Amino acid sequence: MERQVDKKPTRDILRERNRMALITATLDCVAELGIAGTSVSAIIERAGLSRGMIHLHFDGKDKLLEEAAQQLNAQYYDTLDAALLAAGPSPEEQVEAIVRTDLSVDLLNERYANIWYAFRGEARKRDSIAVFSNTRDARLRNRIFQTFLAIARSAECPEPEQVARDAAHGTLALLEGMWADFLLHPHAFRREEATRIVLRFLAGLFPSHFTLSGAQPAER
Amino acid sequence: MERQVDKKPTRDILRERNRMALITATLDCVAELGIAGTSVSAIIERAGLSRGMIHLHFDGKDKLLEEAAQQLNAQYYDTLDAALLAAGPSPEEQVEAIVRTDLSVDLLNERYANIWYAFRGEARKRDSIAVFSNTRDARLRNRIFQTFLAIARSAECPEPEQVARDAAHGTLALLEGMWADFLLHPHAFRREEATRIVLRFLAGLFPSHFTLSGAQPAER
Amino acid sequence: MERQVDKKPTRDILRERNRMALITATLDCVAELGIAGTSVSAIIERAGLSRGMIHLHFDGKDKLLEEAAQQLNAQYYDTLDAALLAAGPSPEEQVEAIVRTDLSVDLLNERYANIWYAFRGEARKRDSIAVFSNTRDARLRNRIFQTFLAIARSAECPEPEQVARDAAHGTLALLEGMWADFLLHPHAFRREEATRIVLRFLAGLFPSHFTLSGAQPAER
Amino acid sequence: MERQVDKKPTRDILRERNRMALITATLDCVAELGIAGTSVSAIIERAGLSRGMIHLHFDGKDKLLEEAAQQLNAQYYDTLDAALLAAGPSPEEQVEAIVRTDLSVDLLNERYANIWYAFRGEARKRDSIAVFSNTRDARLRNRIFQTFLAIARSAECPEPEQVARDAAHGTLALLEGMWADFLLHPHAFRREEATRIVLRFLAGLFPSHFTLSGAQPAER
DNA sequence: GATGAATGAGTTTTCATTCAT
DNA sequence: GATGAATGAAAACTCATTCAT
Numbered sequence: 012m013e014r015q016v017d018k019k020p021t022r023d024i025l026r027e028r029n030r031m032a033l034i035t036a037t038l039d040c041v042a043e044l045g046i047a048g049t050s051v052s053a054i055i056e057r058a059g060l061s062r063g064m065i066h067l068h069f070d071g072k073d074k075l076l077e078e079a080a081q082q083l084n085a086q087y088y089d090t091l092d093a094a095l096l097a098a099g100p101s102p103e104e105q106v107e108a109i110v111r112t113d114l115s116v117d118l119l120n121e122r123y124a125n126i127w128y129a130f131r132g133e134a135r136k137r138d139s140i141a142v143f144s145n146t147r148d149a150r151l152r153n154r155i156f157q158t159f160l161a162i163a164r165s166a167e168c169p170e171p172e173q174v175a176r177d178a179a180h181g182t183l184a185l186l187e188g189m190w191a192d193f194l195l196h197p198h199a200f201r202r203e204e205a206t207r208i209v210l211r212f213l214a215g216l217f218p219s220h221f222t223l224s225g226a227q228p229a230e231r
Numbered sequence: 232m233e234r235q236v237d238k239k240p241t242r243d244i245l246r247e248r249n250r251m252a253l254i255t256a257t258l259d260c261v262a263e264l265g266i267a268g269t270s271v272s273a274i275i276e277r278a279g280l281s282r283g284m285i286h287l288h289f290d291g292k293d294k295l296l297e298e299a300a301q302q303l304n305a306q307y308y309d310t311l312d313a314a315l316l317a318a319g320p321s322p323e324e325q326v327e328a329i330v331r332t333d334l335s336v337d338l339l340n341e342r343y344a345n346i347w348y349a350f351r352g353e354a355r356k357r358d359s360i361a362v363f364s365n366t367r368d369a370r371l372r373n374r375i376f377q378t379f380l381a382i383a384r385s386a387e388c389p390e391p392e393q394v395a396r397d398a399a400h401g402t403l404a405l406l407e408g409m410w411a412d413f414l415l416h417p418h419a420f421r422r423e424e425a426t427r428i429v430l431r432f433l434a435g436l437f438p439s440h441f442t443l444s445g446a447q448p449a450e451r
Numbered sequence: 452m453e454r455q456v457d458k459k460p461t462r463d464i465l466r467e468r469n470r471m472a473l474i475t476a477t478l479d480c481v482a483e484l485g486i487a488g489t490s491v492s493a494i495i496e497r498a499g500l501s502r503g504m505i506h507l508h509f510d511g512k513d514k515l516l517e518e519a520a521q522q523l524n525a526q527y528y529d530t531l532d533a534a535l536l537a538a539g540p541s542p543e544e545q546v547e548a549i550v551r552t553d554l555s556v557d558l559l560n561e562r563y564a565n566i567w568y569a570f571r572g573e574a575r576k577r578d579s580i581a582v583f584s585n586t587r588d589a590r591l592r593n594r595i596f597q598t599f600l601a602i603a604r605s606a607e608c609p610e611p612e613q614v615a616r617d618a619a620h621g622t623l624a625l626l627e628g629m630w631a632d633f634l635l636h637p638h639a640f641r642r643e644e645a646t647r648i649v650l651r652f653l654a655g656l657f658p659s660h661f662t663l664s665g666a667q668p669a670e671r
Numbered sequence: 672m673e674r675q676v677d678k679k680p681t682r683d684i685l686r687e688r689n690r691m692a693l694i695t696a697t698l699d700c701v702a703e704l705g706i707a708g709t710s711v712s713a714i715i716e717r718a719g720l721s722r723g724m725i726h727l728h729f730d731g732k733d734k735l736l737e738e739a740a741q742q743l744n745a746q747y748y749d750t751l752d753a754a755l756l757a758a759g760p761s762p763e764e765q766v767e768a769i770v771r772t773d774l775s776v777d778l779l780n781e782r783y784a785n786i787w788y789a790f791r792g793e794a795r796k797r798d799s800i801a802v803f804s805n806t807r808d809a810r811l812r813n814r815i816f817q818t819f820l821a822i823a824r825s826a827e828c829p830e831p832e833q834v835a836r837d838a839a840h841g842t843l844a845l846l847e848g849m850w851a852d853f854l855l856h857p858h859a860f861r862r863e864e865a866t867r868i869v870l871r872f873l874a875g876l877f878p879s880h881f882t883l884s885g886a887q888p889a890e891r
Numbered sequence: 892g893a894t895g896a897a898t899g900a901g902t903t904t905t906c907a908t909t910c911a912t
Numbered sequence: 913g914a915t916g917a918a919t920g921a922a923a924a925c926t927c928a929t930t931c932a933t
Contacts, residue, residue: 022933026896045353047267051924061898066925068896131414132352133265181428184408191407192400194351208401215435242913249914271907281915283909292907462892469893485793487707491928501894503930512928571854572792573705620852621868627851628844634791648841655875682912686917711903721919726904728917 030068032058037079042125046133049076080130083123090117091151102161103220106182109155110209113186114202124194155179162220178216185209250288252278257299262342266349269296300350303343310337311371322381323440326402329375330429333406334422344414375399382440398436405429470508472498477519482565486573489516520570523563530557531591542601543660546622549595550649553626554642564634595619602660618656625649690728692718697739702785706793709736740790743783750777751811762821763880766842769815770869773846774862784854815839822880838876845869 036058040049051072055062069075091112098108112118156179163171163178189205213221256278260269271292275282289295311332318328332338379398383391409425433441476498480489491512495502509515531552538548552558599618603611629645653661696718700709711732715722729735751772758768772778816839823831823838849865873881 022894022896029896047353050922052922062900062924063898063926064896067898072924128348129352131411132349133267177424177428177431180412180424181405181432184405184412184425184428185401185432186408187411188404188407191351191411192404204397204400205404208397208404211397212401212405212432212435215432246913270905272905275916282907282917283915284913286908287914466892487793490926492926495895502896502928503894504892506929507893568788569792571851572789573707617864617868617871620864621845621872624845624848624852624865624868625841625872627848628846631791631847631851632840632844644837644840645844648837648844651837652841652845652872652875655872682915682917689917710901712901722904722921723906723919724917726906727919732903 026068029060029064032060033065033068033075034079034082036060037075038083038122038126041076041079041129042122045125046076046129083126083130087118087123088150102158102165105158106155106162106213107210107221109151110182110186111206114189114205114209116202119190119193119202121197124190124197127190128194152179152183155182162217166217166219174216178213181212181216182209185212246288249278249280249284252280253285253288253295254299254302256280257295258303258342258346261296261299261349262345265345266296266353303346303350307338308370322378322385325378326375326382326433327430327441329371330402330406331426334409334425334429336422339410339413339422341417344410344417347410348414372399372403375402382437386437386439394436398433401432401436402429405432466508469498469500469504472500473505473508473515474519474522476500477515478523478562478566481516481519481569482562485565486516486569523566523570527558528590542598542605545598546595546602546653547650547661549591550622550626551646554629554645554649556642559630559633559642561637564630564637567630568634592619592623595622602657606657606659614656618653621652621656622649625652686728689720689724692720693725693728693735694739694742696720697735698743698782698786701736701739701789702782705785706736706789743786743790747778747783748810762818762825765818766815766822766873767870767881769811770842770846770873771866774849774865774869776862779850779853779862781853781857784850784857787850788854812839812843815842822877826877826879834876838873841872841876842869845872 033054036054037049039057040053044053051062051065054065054072054075058064065072065075069078091109094108094112095105098104156175159175159178159182160171163174168174186209189209192205193200207223210221210223214223253274256274257269259277260273264273271282271285274285274292274295278284285292285295289298311329314328314332315325318324376395376399379395379402380391383394383398388394406429409429412425413420427443430441430443434443473494476494477489479497480493484493491502491505494505494512494515498504505512505515509518531549534548534552535545538544596615596619599615599622600611603614603618608614626649629649632645633640647663650661650663654663693714696714697709699717700713704713711722711725714725714732714735718724725732725735729738751769754768754772755765758764816835819835819838819842820831823834828834846869849869852865853860867883870881870883874883
């Protein structure tokens with residue numbers, strides 16, 4: 012009886028484990044070999060699974076790449092959401108949490124950056140993958156905009172909407188630029204420096220809300 | 232004799248024309264089809280030239296891609312250099328020229344952005360192409376750093392080197408981020424908005440040197 | 452006990468039902484998708500049964516195809532035998548019954564014709580299937596020959612054996628040809644016309660035994 | 672100079688020779704191995720050519736099969752047309768030429784019959800191949816109909832159109848049936864017997880135009 | 892007995908590169 | 913120097929069969 016209850020799940024768990032192994036192997040390949048080098052042979056060799064499995068579970072290499080992209084995307088958001096939850100409730104804390112998490116080693120690492128830009132290079136060709144690269148947008152962009160709007164209002168800016176939009180846009184662009192920096196010079200990259208620059212940008216926009224952790228603004 | 236004199240230049244000119252046609256066709260293919268879609272067949276079809284020519288002139292597809300990358304890179308710098316030459320001599324004017332040119336339609340357009348990110352996706356795999364994507368770095372980075380150093384000194388900042396480095400780093404990162412923005416949403420993208428945000432960043436760092444074309448800083 | 456008695460038959464009935472379901476699904480697939488399209492996946496999907504069943508019941512796809520061919524063959528003969536039993540006992544009536552039944556919608560329909568020719572295309576490769584396509588021969592051929600022999604003798608032909616053999620051969624060839632006609636132009640096909648032509652052939656051979664249902668021979 | 676003139680053609684001739692070699696190898700494979708056994712590997716092995724050639728010349732296996740079908744079709748008609756040209760001009764001679772040629776070893780041989788039925792089995796699935804199997808129709812059917820119409824009129828039949836149509840239909844169906852016969856029993860098949868039966872059919876329809884080479888009609 | 896996930900040999904196709912012309 | 917037919921290694925994909933559950 013118990014075996015009956017136990018058996019079915021075992022099969023399904025194994026199945027799911029294989030699915031995940033393929034996705035992980037795919038992301039590893041993309042990270043190390045690029046999209047072009049991510050052949051079915053490379054994937055199955057790394058996963059230690061059989062050729063047919065890719066078509067069994069994903070119906071072809073393209074779909075597997077899509078699902079891998081989606082999974083990476085989900086991971087990115089899970090990490091970010093967790094950080095926001097853990098951070099203090101004030102808008103400043105929330106913004107800083109986003110910046111620090113996005114630049115943290117959990118997200119901004121070689122594997123991640125490599126995959127990110129590899130997919131982005133293909134994004135234009137495959138809409139399904141574009142969705143993934145778009146992600147830093149829709150959801151995050153709105154959240155960060157709302158946060159900045161609160162800040163802009165509390166700062167009594169003349170045009171809070173525009174200021175908040177520019178702040179959100181600029182912050183995300185800066186983060187994006189830092190990722191590109193990291194991709195090209197992973198060893199020269201300094202996380203603290205990147206963080207400091209983003210905070211400088213914010214301190215420039217909202218001097219009374221952000222400071223350079225004790226540092227003064229560039230000009231007095 | 233005369234024919235000899237006549238023919239030789241013609242041949243060389245033709246040769247060079249074919250070389251360029253292949254490079255242009257390659258960039259077109261990368262822009263439209265992505266790196267993966269840029270097969271030898273696609274290139275020669277677009278160029279209207281023969282298959283063997285790629286090996287004749289470039290010794291293989293990979294080398295052709297490299298040269299295409301280099302050419303694009305050169306174009307980028309030529310455009311930027313011309314703009315810097317045309318701009319006023321003050322550090323502020325030089326910086327603004329870089330920002331406005333980098334975001335101008337001459338450089339930031341769909342073809343350019345597509346190619347840029349396509350190559351960057353492959354950059355890690357091929358060092359020769361990485362060189363190209365690196366470009367916004369070495370030369371430009373130093374130049375912009377020197378310019379900001381002049382500004383930081385004239386602004387009497389406490390740590391002018393660090394401030395200048397952060398300003399250079401941040402500006403380039405912001406520009407980079409704007410390109411990514413454009414890549415993903417070419418139609419929603421607003422050039423003036425992007426420019427304004429970069430200037431906001433600069434105005435935040437150097438309030439007395441940069442202003443938002445009459446606009447005030449967000450907070451007073 | 453009772454349960455035992457009850458279950459056993461149920462199992463066997465289920466087993467047989469599954470066997471038949473697989474054969475029917477196979478024939479459906481062959482009719483709609485051709486031999487090439489009749490994959491194990493296609494069959495089990497149509498049958499709504501599990502993959503392993505084919506090997507459980509038939510020991511592989513090839514054997515299943517054979518059994519399907521045999522079953523179709525048996526159906527053909529059952530229909531024909533029933534028609535001969537229902538027809539009048541005279542040789543003329545028997546011959547006409549064969550012709551009309553062979554061209555009737557019960558046998559000559561799209562499903563049947565599609566399967567018939569699909570198997571025949573593979574017949575040469577698999578002897579086991581060839582048996583099926585042969586069928587219009589051995590048994591039927593002899594029966595029809597005997598019938599024509601009776602007619603030829605009653606008609607006092609000079610060489611009754613040869614005439615009967617030719618009549619049998621010709622009739623079967625004509626029927627065969629009509630099937631091919633139907634296969635290629637199922638919508639243009641006219642059953643009555645086909646029947647009339649066969650009867651014309653018979654009327655030509657045995658004017659005093661067959662007439663065109665009131666029609667005259669072509670020439671007088 | 673001469674070499675120049677010679678060279679170009681040489682290349683084209685070689686190219687064409689390879690094309691034809693592939694078609695021939697394909698037909699050979701279909702004849703011996705059936706459609707299912709006609710893999711790209713089988714074809715190139717038989718042709719002694721390289722794998723890529725099939726896609727170079729035909730753009731894929733399917734198209735190659737189509738062209739092979741078309742070529743066989745053309746051969747069939749060329750043979751038939753030649754025979755009709757060589758035959759006497761009278762309608763009887765023309766009809767007899769069709770019958771004798773269709774059943775001659777030039778057309779009705781194992782290779783031909785095998786290929787014919789192999790393609791027909793696939794005909795329903797691929798329209799392009801269906802065209803081929805249709806062929807005994809459109810053109811030939813009309814020609815034979817016109818010939819019979821002349822005969823029917825000269826025989827003063829009551830309804831010459833219908834008689835001619837039935838005669839054409841019946842003759843083609845008989846020939847078709849003889850091919851099926853041959854396919855299934857190539858060794859038992861007797862060409863003369865087949866021819867005699869078709870002529871019996873014609874003699875039955877048009878007693879004054881066709882005779883069994885000195886034989887009498889079955890009945891008097 | 893029944894299931895369907897897993898396998899891997901074999902299929903078609905792509906494509907950079909070669910080389911005779 | 914230019915051409916494009918030819919090559920074949922490697923790619924993605926299919927599918928009958930196996931076998932643990």
